[in-house]
Amino acid sequence: MKFIQTLPYVALATAFVLPDVETLKQLALTETPDEVHALWDDIPDTADAIFGNLKDKVSSVKQDFHTAIELALDEEIDDAFDLADHPGHGHHGHHGHDHTSNLTIYQLISKSPYTTNFTKLVDEYDDIVELLNSTKANYTLFVPVDSAFAHLPDKKPSKEFVEAVVRYHIGLDVYSGLRILHTQTIPTALNEELLGGEPQRLRTSVGLFGIKLNFYASLIAKDFKAKNGVIHPINHILVPPPFVGRELSLFPNTFSTLLLAYEKTDFVKFIHGVKTNGTTVFAPSNHAFAKLGPRANAFLFNTEKGLGYLKALLKYQIVANATLYSDAYYDNYGKKDLLETEDVQHYDLTTLLHDLPIRVDIKRWGGWVRFWVNGFNRVVVRDAVARNGVIHVVEKVPIPPHKHHGAADDEDGEIDVEGLIERLADYVEDADRPQDWSDL
Numbered sequence: 001m002k003f004i005q006t007l008p009y010v011a012l013a014t015a016f017v018l019p020d021v022e023t024l025k026q027l028a029l030t031e032t033p034d035e036v037h038a039l040w041d042d043i044p045d046t047a048d049a050i051f052g053n054l055k056d057k058v059s060s061v062k063q064d065f066h067t068a069i070e071l072a073l074d075e076e077i078d079d080a081f082d083l084a085d086h087p088g089h090g091h092h093g094h095h096g097h098d099h100t101s102n103l104t105i106y107q108l109i110s111k112s113p114y115t116t117n118f119t120k121l122v123d124e125y126d127d128i129v130e131l132l133n134s135t136k137a138n139y140t141l142f143v144p145v146d147s148a149f150a151h152l153p154d155k156k157p158s159k160e161f162v163e164a165v166v167r168y169h170i171g172l173d174v175y176s177g178l179r180i181l182h183t184q185t186i187p188t189a190l191n192e193e194l195l196g197g198e199p200q201r202l203r204t205s206v207g208l209f210g211i212k213l214n215f216y217a218s219l220i221a222k223d224f225k226a227k228n229g230v231i232h233p234i235n236h237i238l239v240p241p242p243f244v245g246r247e248l249s250l251f252p253n254t255f256s257t258l259l260l261a262y263e264k265t266d267f268v269k270f271i272h273g274v275k276t277n278g279t280t281v282f283a284p285s286n287h288a289f290a291k292l293g294p295r296a297n298a299f300l301f302n303t304e305k306g307l308g309y310l311k312a313l314l315k316y317q318i319v320a321n322a323t324l325y326s327d328a329y330y331d332n333y334g335k336k337d338l339l340e341t342e343d344v345q346h347y348d349l350t351t352l353l354h355d356l357p358i359r360v361d362i363k364r365w366g367g368w369v370r371f372w373v374n375g376f377n378r379v380v381v382r383d384a385v386a387r388n389g390v391i392h393v394v395e396k397v398p399i400p401p402h403k404h405h406g407a408a409d410d411e412d413g414e415i416d417v418e419g420l421i422e423r424l425a426d427y428v429e430d431a432d433r434p435q436d437w438s439d440l
Contacts, residue, residue, distance in 0.1 A: 140171035279389030
């Protein structure tokens with residue numbers, strides 16, 4: 001979910017060569033040797049020339065990328081009933097490398113003929129060079145190969161933006177290919193002010209075609225071991241994520257009903273008045289809204305009275321000042337990693353709807369994760385990282401439980417209008433109530 005073009009998958013002509021490490025013989029060739037040779041001949045000499053205006057490039061080609069991400073979202077949503085993050089079978093990419101170099105991460109990429117473009121970006125920032133050379137801590141570098149920079153225009157974005165991009169490729173600590181199979185998100189060297197200064201994270205997933213980062217970047221090889229960490233070559237540039245609201249708006253095929261709800265309730269005006277330090281959003285897809293049933297949807301979207309209840313539902317989907325990933329939790333008291341345990345970890349998060357809690361249960365075992373909201377409402381797409389928080393796509397629209405008998409959302413997601421009013425009436429703001437209450 002990023003502002004970046006879906007660049008074509010480009011493999012190397014021979015190998016991703018690093019000093020003291022065997023060449024990768026297994027990388028498939030997708031171009032003719034002449035095309036690959038021409039690509040290497042055209043590598044510019046400076047970071048200014050090679051990076052280009054990524055923001056403008058993204059804007060001009062974003063439709064293709066959004067389509068690809070929407071397909072990934074649809075696939076995960078459609079498979080929700082059999083959802084198993086990180087299944088223990090299938091193709092998980094290329095084999096790792098047991099040999100550990102006596103060179104640092106920076107020294108390795110600076111000597112490789114296939115990481116010249118990224119190295120030129122790193123060289124623009126002395127503190128990042130120092131970081132990747134330091135042996136005081138260990139890091140994981142997801143390094144885009146030179147072909148990932150193909151077709152970028154000539155104008156370079158701001159120095160601050162480029163620095164954020166570079167830092168977003170650096171994982172804190174060592175994440176081997178094996179460890180990634182058991183990981184849902186990875187903290188990076190990009191500290192995000194809107195997350196309380198905590199590390200922005202990368203989403204990991206594993207499928208038939210190997211390991212992916214943030215839905216779109218694939219590891220084309222793994223586990224080049226350096227003196228101070230590990231390097232994984234990837235086929236796309238990783239761009240820091242946009243704001244939650246912007247991210248949702250990029251995928252109307254998945255969230256058009258939610259976006260319509262924001263528009264009809266003037267929700268953007270409301271949310272801009274809420275000061276947050278990190279956010280967790282449980283976003284219902286179009287499928288989730290459809291499960292409410294035609295009568296409930298007609299009431300919510302087509303009546304003045306219903307709009308007040310719709311706004312209450314939208315508030316209940318958002319947790320402010322707490323960012324809950326499936327394996328980490330940021331709040332006003334700092335960060336903590338969620339321990340892998342066979343027991344269910346339980347959280348009561350305070351929503352924007354009159355501080356009502358929303359119950360979250362997470363169970364992790366090995367590389368598997370299960371994630372529920374209010375007991376029965378499953379998260380079908382987890383950990384869509386955003387600049388100011390995280391989005392989890394849920395299979396049903398979250399609704400506050402019954403007050404008296406404490407039932408969670410109806411198991412099939414459908415609810416009648418009377419039941420909806422009963423559960424939300426006390427939380428509809430006076431300003432959202434119409435003068436005429438007769439238009440059911």
